[in-house]
Amino acid sequence: MSATFGERLADAVAARGPLCVGIDPHVPLLERWGLPDDPDGLARFTDAVVGALAGTVAVLKPQLAFYERHGSRGLAVLEDAVARARAAGALVLLDAKRGDIGSTMDAYGDYLRPGHPLHVDAMTVSPYLGPGSLQPAVDTARQHGGGLFVLARTSNPDAGTLQHALVGERTVAQVVVDAVRGWNTPGWVVGDPLPDLGAVQDQASRWGPTTGSFGVVVGATLAELDVDLGGLGGPVLAPGLGAQGGSVADLRRLFGRDAAVVPTVSRDVLAAGPDPAALRAAADRWATELTA
Numbered sequence: 001m002s003a004t005f006g007e008r009l010a011d012a013v014a015a016r017g018p019l020c021v022g023i024d025p026h027v028p029l030l031e032r033w034g035l036p037d038d039p040d041g042l043a044r045f046t047d048a049v050v051g052a053l054a055g056t057v058a059v060l061k062p063q064l065a066f067y068e069r070h071g072s073r074g075l076a077v078l079e080d081a082v083a084r085a086r087a088a089g090a091l092v093l094l095d096a097k098r099g100d101i102g103s104t105m106d107a108y109g110d111y112l113r114p115g116h117p118l119h120v121d122a123m124t125v126s127p128y129l130g131p132g133s134l135q136p137a138v139d140t141a142r143q144h145g146g147g148l149f150v151l152a153r154t155s156n157p158d159a160g161t162l163q164h165a166l167v168g169e170r171t172v173a174q175v176v177v178d179a180v181r182g183w184n185t186p187g188w189v190v191g192d193p194l195p196d197l198g199a200v201q202d203q204a205s206r207w208g209p210t211t212g213s214f215g216v217v218v219g220a221t222l223a224e225l226d227v228d229l230g231g232l233g234g235p236v237l238a239p240g241l242g243a244q245g246g247s248v249a250d251l252r253r254l255f256g257r258d259a260a261v262v263p264t265v266s267r268d269v270l271a272a273g274p275d276p277a278a279l280r281a282a283a284d285r286w287a288t289e290l291t292a
């Protein structure tokens, strides 16, 4: 794969708009769609979402938890869906939220390796073991044109309990954002002094050929943007829209109009199914509002 994830994402957003739709087959959604809570129901749900949206949205974000709960048959459903979504032109961001010591992180990074049965364009990772523990996945992403989104300021109400804690003078969330800023700067490794913001400021999270492959997760539900994203050089994944109360107005308030933000919506779109036209219409409503 020649282009980096950041380049592919910027191209996809230019062609299709920034919306990411999450594939979250919750039990209540399966019931609402008239489907059983088993691998067959899971497959029919997933097929419908991929069939309706993979040709139009920039990013699809399957939530791994909902496939793992069905065991190996659930994972087989996901493998098939990921391949079909990518073939239809959508980038696939696996919402896996993995994080472990470096040697194990190396194995999680394999989701970004061509030939993996669940090869995806990007995955979410958790920095709880320290940003440096994620380095093997960063290396794999660099080697194979993959991307990572690191949990920084998550959308859940309790998130600040840990993410606002201070490490020296910076919050935990800021330490995470700064590490990701470093990864988007060639040659930087965790532990090095942070890159000079003056040198990287113009890369500050704008879409374009220099969009980095390493992004952060910042919820659209925040009362205020309490991390400095200046010079991040990569995209922001913004969950929390719709079912969690966040709106397009919140995105504008938090990030402005031009930032490289990937707003992601799951239940608010999925509830419109199973009719493919209704799913598309629900996604289109968000897409239209986002570009208005």
Ligand SMILES: O=c1ccn([C@@H]2O[C@H](COP(=O)(O)O)[C@@H](O)[C@H]2O)c(=O)[nH]1
Binding pocket: 022, 024, 063, 095, 153, 154, 155, 156, 217, 218, 219, 239, 240, 241, 242, 243, 244, 264, 265, 266, 267, 268
């Ligand atoms: O801070 C975070 C990080 C990840 N998520 C995930 O996004 C979707 C949101 O689903 P909705 O139905 O649109 O609320 C879900 O898979 C979460 O695990 C998040 O919500 N917040």
